[in-house]
Amino acid sequence: MQSKNKHEVNPRISADCVIFGFDFNQLRVLLIERSAVENVPSMMALPGDLIYEEENIDTAASRVLKELTGLEEIYLEQVGAFGDPDRLNKKNDQLWLKAVRQDPDARVITIAYYSLVNLDNYSPQASSFAKSATWMLVDDIQELAFDHAEIVKAALKKLKDKIITQPIGFNLLPEKFTLSQLHRLYESILGRDLDKRNFRRKMLKLKLVESLDEKQEGVPHKPSQYFKFNEENYNKLIENGYDNFGF
Amino acid sequence: MQSKNKHEVNPRISADCVIFGFDFNQLRVLLIERSAVENVPSMMALPGDLIYEEENIDTAASRVLKELTGLEEIYLEQVGAFGDPDRLNKKNDQLWLKAVRQDPDARVITIAYYSLVNLDNYSPQASSFAKSATWMLVDDIQELAFDHAEIVKAALKKLKDKIITQPIGFNLLPEKFTLSQLHRLYESILGRDLDKRNFRRKMLKLKLVESLDEKQEGVPHKPSQYFKFNEENYNKLIENGYDNFGF
DNA sequence: CCAAAAGTGTTGAAGTTACACCCATGC
DNA sequence: GCATGGGTGTAACTTCAACACTTTTGG
Numbered sequence: 001m002q003s004k005n006k007h008e009v010n011p012r013i014s015a016d017c018v019i020f021g022f023d024f025n026q027l028r029v030l031l032i033e034r035s036a037v038e039n040v041p042s043m044m045a046l047p048g049d050l051i052y053e054e055e056n057i058d059t060a061a062s063r064v065l066k067e068l069t070g071l072e073e074i075y076l077e078q079v080g081a082f083g084d085p086d087r088l089n090k091k092n093d094q095l096w097l098k099a100v101r102q103d104p105d106a107r108v109i110t111i112a113y114y115s116l117v118n119l120d121n122y123s124p125q126a127s128s129f130a131k132s133a134t135w136m137l138v139d140d141i142q143e144l145a146f147d148h149a150e151i152v153k154a155a156l157k158k159l160k161d162k163i164i165t166q167p168i169g170f171n172l173l174p175e176k177f178t179l180s181q182l183h184r185l186y187e188s189i190l191g192r193d194l195d196k197r198n199f200r201r202k203m204l205k206l207k208l209v210e211s212l213d214e215k216q217e218g219v220p221h222k223p224s225q226y227f228k229f230n231e232e233n234y235n236k237l238i239e240n241g242y243d244n245f246g247f
Numbered sequence: 248m249q250s251k252n253k254h255e256v257n258p259r260i261s262a263d264c265v266i267f268g269f270d271f272n273q274l275r276v277l278l279i280e281r282s283a284v285e286n287v288p289s290m291m292a293l294p295g296d297l298i299y300e301e302e303n304i305d306t307a308a309s310r311v312l313k314e315l316t317g318l319e320e321i322y323l324e325q326v327g328a329f330g331d332p333d334r335l336n337k338k339n340d341q342l343w344l345k346a347v348r349q350d351p352d353a354r355v356i357t358i359a360y361y362s363l364v365n366l367d368n369y370s371p372q373a374s375s376f377a378k379s380a381t382w383m384l385v386d387d388i389q390e391l392a393f394d395h396a397e398i399v400k401a402a403l404k405k406l407k408d409k410i411i412t413q414p415i416g417f418n419l420l421p422e423k424f425t426l427s428q429l430h431r432l433y434e435s436i437l438g439r440d441l442d443k444r445n446f447r448r449k450m451l452k453l454k455l456v457e458s459l460d461e462k463q464e465g466v467p468h469k470p471s472q473y474f475k476f477n478e479e480n481y482n483k484l485i486e487n488g489y490d491n492f493g494f
Numbered sequence: 495c496c497a498a499a500a501g502t503g504t505t506g507a508a509g510t511t512a513c514a515c516c517c518a519t520g521c
Numbered sequence: 522g523c524a525t526g527g528g529t530g531t532a533a534c535t536t537c538a539a540c541a542c543t544t545t546t547g548g
Contacts, residue, residue: 012259013330013356053354057330081328081358083260083304107300109260111328111356165412180527197529198511205509221525222518427500444502445538468499469545 008053011103014110015061016048016148017076018155019069020138021119024181027138027188028119029152032068032130034145037099040092042131045145046152048110049128050101061113069133070125076113079155083109087147096145100129110146114155116189118174163189167208167237176212178224179203207233255300258350261357262308263295263395265402266321267385267436268366271428274385274435275366276399279315279377281392284346287339289378292392293399295357296375297348308360316380317372323360326402330356334394343392347376357393361402363436365421410436414455414484423459423473426450454480 019030029046036042047068051060058076066072085107088097097104124133141152163186173182183199203209209227216223266277276293283289294315298307305323313319332354335344344351371380388399410433420429430446450456456474463470 010259010354012257054332056332057328057356078327080325081304083298083358085301085303107257109304109356109358111330161412165408178527195512196527197513200528202509216519216527218520219518219526220520222527224527425500442538442540443500444540447501449537463500463546465547466499467497467547469501471500 009050009102010053010055011050011101011106012108013057014048014050014108015057015064016046016082016110016112016151017061017065018046018079018112018114018152019065019071019074020114020116020155020159021122021135022116022185022188023119023135024177024184025188028135029138029141030069030071030124031134031136031141031144032126033132033134034096035100035129035131037096040095040099043092043096043143043145044136044141046112046148047130047133048112048148050108057111058113061111067128068126068130070127071122074115074117074122076115077158079112079114079151079158081109081111082147082151082154084147090146093146110151112151112155114158116159120174159189160191167206167234173229176214176226176228178216179209179227180224182209182227206237208237256297256349257300257302258297258348258353259355260304261295261297261355262304262311263293263357263359263398264308264312264323265293265326265359265361265399266312266316266318267361267363267402267406268369268382269363269432269435270366270382271424271431272435275382276385276388277316277318277371278381278383278388278391279373280379280381281343282347282376282378284343287342287346290339290343290390290392291383291388293359293395294377294380295359295395297355304358305360308358314375315373315377317374318369321362321364321369323362324405326359326361326398326405328356328358329394329398329401331394337393340393357398359398359402361405363406367421406436407438414453414481420476423461423475425463425471426456426474427471429456429474453484455484 017030021028021030031044032047033042034045047065049064049068051057051064055063058078061076062072062074065074065076087110088094088108094104119135124135126133138152138156141149143149144152168185179200180196182203183194183196186199187194208230210230212226212228214226216226264277268275268277278291279294280289281292294312296311296315298304298311302310305325308323309319309321312321312323334357335341335355341351366382371382373380385399385403388396390396391399415432426447429450430441430443433446434441455477457477459473459475461473463473
């Protein structure tokens with residue numbers, strides 16, 4: 001491997017991003033529609049691409065996400081490496097790679113990242129080989145390109161583990177929100193019902209949220225109190241290292 | 248990337264193994280002494296090496312571990328990918344790579360794996376470029392080759408997360424053991440004291456261990472009861488998905 | 495009989511679960 | 522006035538944390 005130019009592509013390593021978006025109703029994933037090439041119809045895929053030779057993988061993930069969907073400043077956490085030698089071998093994937101990649105037969109290992117964001121704050125704009133970029137309902141996902149369905153599944157597992165194990169990150173919350181919205185968020189991710197009263201009690205006791213002097217307006221029911229995230233208490237909780245192992 | 252021969256080396260991807268070993272007293276990590284080359288003294292490192300072109304990464308990790316230390320049949324779990332472009336750039340590491348690798352300047356991303364085993368069941372035998380293979384106390388680890396110190400740290404964090412989050416795997420327990428030994432295991436991994444009575448109570452309630460009709464012999468104190476692991480109950484617990492998020 | 499580690503119970507505090515009705519608003 | 526989702530309290534139960542002394546063995 002002679003020279004390592006900054007923008008020379010590393011043909012063996014890619015980064016893929018699983019961006020979960022929540023609209024306070026259902027959980028979605030940001031998918032791109034991979035451009036069609038001759039005889040290969042377009043197909044849904046995770047935003048992801050080869051990294052550069054001199055590029056940090058984390059940085060690459062952010063860059064690729066931006067290039068394909070326009071989203072930036074999203075905190076990404078690693079899911080892991082996916083390296084089955086057959087992961088690119090489905091027929092349509094092969095044809096697509098041949099049309100698009102310089103080195104279509106290379107064995108590519110991908111490093112997957114994930115995040116959870118408030119969908120309202122981000123409007124994806126497709127570019128590069130992405131024909132479109134949309135927030136798909138997690139429950140509606142059918143076949144995806146490559147091994148991306150498997151990657152989404154692994155990322156969702158990480159997200160669940162994270163949410164039951166530590167307080168949710170404020171980065172995905174809008175400036176103000178209601179406890180019902182937060183409640184729905186938790187229920188969507190965990191995929192089960194949580195008792196409303198107990199949920200509210202717990203959230204308030206942890207002091208991660210505090211109420212604002214503001215209520216919903218124009219809703220055809222009792223207006224709900226708005227809350228904001230308390231970053232200070234969140235950081236304290238994280239730093240002190242919560243610890244579920246009780247002795 | 249023309250042909251992909253089964254044993255052609257992939258110069259960009261390696262697998263490293265962090266094998267934690269417990270002797271019922273202290274926590275150790277399996278390290279190899281990387282062979283010395285001209286002007287570069289030998290150095291401690293994780294067992295790890297480049298993968299083959301057609302090889303699954305998980306398989307590669309097992310293979311590499313076996314080649315360097317003789318250990319096999321160890322269940323490995325992924326820690327993640329480490330891909331800082333500078334991770335191989337320390338001077339001694341560079342010199343060593345130049346002496347040993349076909350493609351010493353390649354930018355290599357490594358996928359790290361970890362496991363926890365009962366140290367008594369495994370006697371490492373160094374081979375290949377490993378001059379020796381030894382169980383080092385985690386607390387005694389000084390400088391390691393490449394970014395291996397960072398990898399060990401990340402693996403230890405995963406191990407801690409795992410142990411507080413789910414019942415410990417029986418794969419690391421000897422056939423029979425005492426609750427005090429198990430107690431020390433937990434204390435070593437978590438790095439803090441756990442109340443003896445509360446620990447015993449909890450372990451027994453979970454029914455992951457059951458007592459045998461056998462006691463220690465020849466010890467200069469009250470002999471302790473031996474226990475065995477209950478695999479059936481363990482599997483039940485895992486399958487049902489323990490769940491720490493209380494509502 | 496001494497040293498060493500094994501083993502054992504209780505209590506108060508905190509957290510968890512389960513459950514049903516009234517409230518404020520727009521239309 | 523009705524439909525909609527917001528908001529609230531309590532009791533039974535389980536889990537957790539803290540704490541000190543007796544037991545059994547070898548030497």
